[in-house]
Structures are given as structure tokens and as C-alpha cells.
Amino acid sequence: MGIAILDNDKSTVSILAEIIDEMGESPCPFTDKDKFLGAIDPKSHCVAVIADDFLDVIEGTKQVYPSIEILAMGSLDGSRCIQAGAAHHLGKPFSADSFRQVLQTLLIGMKARPVSENGSFIAADRSMQRIIEVLDKVAPTQAPVLIQGESGTGKEVIARYIHKHSRRSSGPYVGINLAAIPDTLLESELFGYEKGAFTGAYATRVGKFELADGGTILLDEVTEISVGLQAKLLRVLQEKQIDRVGAKSSLPVDFRVIATTNRDIEKDIQEGKFRSDLYFRLNVIPVKVPPLRARRDDILPLAAHFIAKVAKREGMQEKILSPQAKEALLGYEWPGNVRELENVIERSMILTDGPEIPPDIISFGMQGSQEPAGAYAAVGTTIHDMEKKLIFSTLESVDGNRTKAAVLLGISIRTLRNKLNEYSAKGQNSDT
Numbered sequence: 001m002g003i004a005i006l007d008n009d010k011s012t013v014s015i016l017a018e019i020i021d022e023m024g025e026s027p028c029p030f031t032d033k034d035k036f037l038g039a040i041d042p043k044s045h046c047v048a049v050i051a052d053d054f055l056d057v058i059e060g061t062k063q064v065y066p067s068i069e070i071l072a073m074g075s076l077d078g079s080r081c082i083q084a085g086a087a088h089h090l091g092k093p094f095s096a097d098s099f100r101q102v103l104q105t106l107l108i109g110m111k112a113r114p115v116s117e118n119g120s121f122i123a124a125d126r127s128m129q130r131i132i133e134v135l136d137k138v139a140p141t142q143a144p145v146l147i148q149g150e151s152g153t154g155k156e157v158i159a160r161y162i163h164k165h166s167r168r169s170s171g172p173y174v175g176i177n178l179a180a181i182p183d184t185l186l187e188s189e190l191f192g193y194e195k196g197a198f199t200g201a202y203a204t205r206v207g208k209f210e211l212a213d214g215g216t217i218l219l220d221e222v223t224e225i226s227v228g229l230q231a232k233l234l235r236v237l238q239e240k241q242i243d244r245v246g247a248k249s250s251l252p253v254d255f256r257v258i259a260t261t262n263r264d265i266e267k268d269i270q271e272g273k274f275r276s277d278l279y280f281r282l283n284v285i286p287v288k289v290p291p292l293r294a295r296r297d298d299i300l301p302l303a304a305h306f307i308a309k310v311a312k313r314e315g316m317q318e319k320i321l322s323p324q325a326k327e328a329l330l331g332y333e334w335p336g337n338v339r340e341l342e343n344v345i346e347r348s349m350i351l352t353d354g355p356e357i358p359p360d361i362i363s364f365g366m367q368g369s370q371e372p373a374g375a376y377a378a379v380g381t382t383i384h385d386m387e388k389k390l391i392f393s394t395l396e397s398v399d400g401n402r403t404k405a406a407v408l409l410g411i412s413i414r415t416l417r418n419k420l421n422e423y424s425a426k427g428q429n430s431d432t
């Protein structure tokens with residue numbers, strides 16, 4: 001397996017290539033971003049060493065090819081590289097030894113990793129089996145799929161399943177959560193921008209549609225975008241071409257689109273919040289995922305699956321559910337669906353000492369993955385920072401759904417949008 005290197009500076013690239021060669025691995029050097037993007041491929045590269053000013057390349061590579069580990073190098077902000085998906089950041093100037101060591105650690109870590117982490121899709125209930133029958137027919141085609149279902153029902157799992165069973169499975173799978181990104185940034189996220197398109201656009205940026213060329217793009221929470229952007233999206237779907245922001249001409253792109261929503265999209269259309277022509281484009285194949293409470297035969301198989309998953313991850317013995325614990329799981333309504341079940345099982349596994357999970361360990365209605373807000377309130381934290389953290393953790397807990405987050409926070413959706421815009425504007429200033 002090769003190790004790709006990308007740096008503007010020729011001599012840095014050749015020094016790195018030499019060290020990699022000495023380590024008995026095969027270096028693939030690049031000084032040009034576009035050539036790198038055209039060549040990078042998980043079939044030939046396991047690690048990419050990328051100069052840290054190529055933040056967009058780091059992010060794009062990791063999004064499209066999650067199996068490729070990225071080592072970012074340079075003198076910029078390491079934490080931003082890690083956020084963008086790099087496994088490590090090594091500052092410049094660096095010593096040959098430290099580079100060797102970091103690379104070695106990455107390579108060893110990769111060999112220890114299980115081959116297929118995302119391969120498991122549990123569908124024991126009759127209703128889910130029927131959905132799989134549909135998916136198996138639809139996956140190999142080019143048809144757009146709209147997946148509807150409550151938060152936590154497994155919409156993203158289904159989108160991946162479709163991609164994996166499609167003729168595009170060796171191509172990229174690119175997901176974007178449209179609820180989590182402020183409107184002001186969304187257009188350039190989706191379509192990219194040309195260098196100089198606006199203040200701060202120092203380099204050309206490739207958008208998600210372009211990254212998905214030859215593969216599948218998942219538009220997660222598609223109902224959350226503004227009506228203006230809906231029109232642009234419709235055009236891209238119709239014409240299969242994109243315009244980077246600030247570009248003079250369009251680029252053809254070959255993608256298959258899958259969209260998800262946890263809202264009542266027909267109602268949004270009636271209320272004029274979602275364009276019906278866009279809906280018809282996306283909804284060629286509708287897939288409605290039932291809530292967990294409507295497919296109770298999935299509950300115990302999913303629980304067993306998550307028990308095995310936690311056991312493996314934590315290196316602990318698998319445990320069994322006591323009969324009363326099973327009853328408790330089967331009797332619950334699961335408003336948070338499969339995601340909530342996963343949290344409940346994870347918590348129960350960790351809190352149970354013996355080999356059997358008793359019923360009293362199982363507690364519902366807690367947001368397992370959320371830290372209590374009080375944990376943030378260290379003296380010295382500003383109210384502004386507290387507020388920002390609270391907003392982001394609330395958004396996370398409702399899967400990026402801004403409407404629900406606004407309700408939980410007790411503010412209007414408009415206020416929420418304004419605050420998110422404000423944070424992203426500040427983030428941009430301090431980066432540049």
C-alpha cells in the first residue's frame with residue numbers, strides 16, 4: 001500500500017518520500033492538489049501525508065475515503081486539521097525521527113483495525129425485511145431515493161446500504177448534514193468556490209457534489225435548507241452540472257442522490273417551506289423507515305448487536321439480558337429509536353458488573369451521550385461560550401434538527417439561525 005504525500009514545497013515532498021522509502025513503504029509524491037485529488041484511492045493508498053494549509057483536501061479525502069488515515073503537517077493550527085479528519089498533526093519544522101514514529105504508529109493502528117466496521121445492518125422485523133427487499137431492487141439503479149423516518153431510525157445506515165449495493169460502490173460516498181451547516185456556508189460547501197470568489201476565498205475549494213463524482217451523495221436532513229438554496233439544488237439535480245461560487249462556467253458531475261428527512265415533508269410542501277418540484281426530483285423511490293416502536297421484532301436483535309459491539313470495543317465479556325430486562329426493552333416506546341436503544345445498551349453494559357444485565361440497570365429517557373450542562377460551567381467560562389456549547393450539544397442530541405433544538409432551547413428558530421451564523425462568521429475571521 002502506498003503513502004500519498006501532498007505539499008507545495010518540492011524539497012519537503014522529496015525528504016518525506018525518502019524517509020518513507022527507507023521505512024520500506026512506497027511513497028507517492030504530489031506537489032499539485034488537483035493531481036493528488038485525481039489520484040488518491042483507498043485501493044492504492046492507506047495513508048496520506050498532507051500539508052496543513054490544504055484543510056479542504058484533508059476534509060475531502062477523509063469524507064470520501066474514510067479508510068485512508070491522514071497525517072497533517074505544517075505550522076498552522078493542528079486542532080483544525082484533526083477536526084477536518086486528520087488522525088495526527090505534526091508541526092513544522094519536524095525531525096525525521098518524529099515523522100517516522102508518527103507514521104509507524106498510524107500504520108500499526110491500521111493493521112489492528114477490523115476490516116468491516118459498518119457492514120452490520122440488523123433487520124429482523126418483517127417491516128424492515130420488506131424495506132430491504134425494496135433496497136436490493138433499487139440499489140443497483142441510478143434512481144434518487146428519499147428516506148423518511150424519525151430521528152434515530154437508521155436512515156443513514158440505509159443510505160450506506162444503498163451505496164454499498166450499488167454499481168457505484170467503488171466510487172465515493174459523500175454525506176452532508178444540511179441541518180448542521182449555517183445557510184451562509186452551505187452553498188460553498190455543496191458546490192465549492194473559485195479562488196477570489198469572496199473575501200477569504202484564498203484557494204479554490206471543491207464542493208461535496210464534485211467530491212461525489214462517480215459515486216453517491218447523501219443530502220441528510222434535506223428539508224432544512226432555505227427556499228433559495230432549494231432552487232439551486234433543483235437545478236443541479238436536473239442538469240447534473242454544478243457552478244462553483246464565483247465560477248464562469250459549469251462543471252458536469254456524475255452522482256446519484258439519496259436524501260433523508262425526519263420531518264413531514266408533505267406538510268412542509270403545503271406550507272410553502274419546501275418546493276414540490278424538488279420533492280418530486282428526490283422522491284423517485286420513497287423509503288419510509290418505521291419508528292422502532294412499530295417494529296418490535298427488531299428490538300432484541302438490535303440489543304444483541306449493540307451488546308456485541310460494546311463488548312468488542314471495550315474488550316469486555318459479552319453479557320446477556322435477564323428476562324425482565326428484555327421485557328423492559330420490549331415494553332418501552334423508544335422515542336429516540338435505534339439511537340436511544342444503542343445508548344441504553346451501552347450504558348447498561350458499562351454499569352453491569354456480572355454476566356447478566358438486570359432490569360434495574362436499564363434506565364430510559366436519559367440522553368446517554370450528552371454531558372450535563374453543569375459540566376461546562378467552570379469558573380472563567382464566559383456566558384457566550386456556555387451558550388455556544390449548549391446550542392451545539394443540543395443540536396447534536398437532536399441529530400442536527402434545528403426546529404427541535406430551538407424548541408428544547410426555548411428560542412425561536414430564527415434566533416437559533418442567527419446565533420449559528422454569528423458563530424460561523426466569527427470562526428471564519430479568527431481562522432484567516
Ligand SMILES: Nc1ncnc2c1ncn2[C@@H]1O[C@H](COP(=O)(O)OP(=O)(O)O)[C@@H](O)[C@H]1O
Nearest residue numbers: 120121122151152153154155156157338339399
Ligand atoms: N438496522 C440497524 N442495524 C444496526 N444499527 C443500526 C440500525 N439502525 C440504526 N442503527 C444505529 O443507530 C444509530 C442511529 O442511526 P442513524 O442511521 O444515524 O439514524 P438517523 O439517520 O435515522 O437519525 C447509528 O449508530 C446506527 O449505526
Ligand SMILES: [Mg+2]
Nearest residue numbers: 155156220399
Ligand atoms: Mg441522521
